[in-house]
Amino acid sequence: MKKILVVDDAKVVRMVISKVLTKNGFAIAGEAENGREALEKYKQLKPDAVTMDITMPEVDGIQGLKDIIAYDKNAKVIMISAIDQRDSLAEAIRNGASGYIVKPFEDDSMTIAINKLFNQE
């Protein structure tokens, strides 16, 4: 079973994402509230993939993404954000994101995006 690290500053978003992923056959490796915590948990828990919000306090999701990719260039990170802008998408992809999902999202779209990550292996 693939393990996912869920990163979002809002507890309810982490709850909803975890519920959808668990229902669809994934395990939750852990949760983090910002980019700094995400890197710490990534090193500690070694998840198979990460879902990462962008707008977060302290260290945002783009910096969190950069830090994780610097630590593990093969890390699979999907950005999940309400920001639906070309520049944000480009910045995420340029820095190594494997995918980008816009909030609010349908449960299926997230499951499909995460499954796609592993089907590419």
Next chain:
Amino acid sequence: MNISAEHLKILDVMSRLSIDRASRALSKTLKTGAKISFSKCYVAEIGAVTEKMNESTDEMAGVMVGFKGNVGCKLLFMIPMHGVFILTDLYLRQPSGTTKTYDECSESVMQELGNVLAAHICNSLVSNFDATLTPLPPVVHNDYAGVMFSNLIMEQAMMDDKLVLIDTKFEICKTELACYLFLVPDVASFDKLIDAIGVYS
């Protein structure tokens, strides 16, 4: 306060478009209709509008969001406390009446709704008007309407006795719930954006 009637009119159009997009995102997030019942953009006397907000003695939950980019703006989304319980149940897809107290979950729902509203307002301004704008992390408050409103306009109030206010009321369908959304644009930066898009050139 120096804003022409033309610029105020364009700002009104910008705000209606962006708030419409935000309300659609709110509907999708809550999986229920959010209908804009009232939206207007006007120059307000700070004293009068603050006095009006202070009339409300109900405890409210609110979320305030700042923005970064080439236009300045602040957002306040506010709702009576009993409404937060309804929104929490809707967000978590749980039976109505499950949430009975304002707790970490309710606060987090407010935080996320503020984030979704602010991001979609930015998305609209970026795609329709070439702004460069993203939201900052939301800050949740729990207080009287007047206190939260005063926090929202504090910076403007130090410089002027008037401000441009975008005042919107949402109705959440199938509930008796009215939510308040205020946007306070930094007029000087919006003037530059309006000039750049060249409506009156």
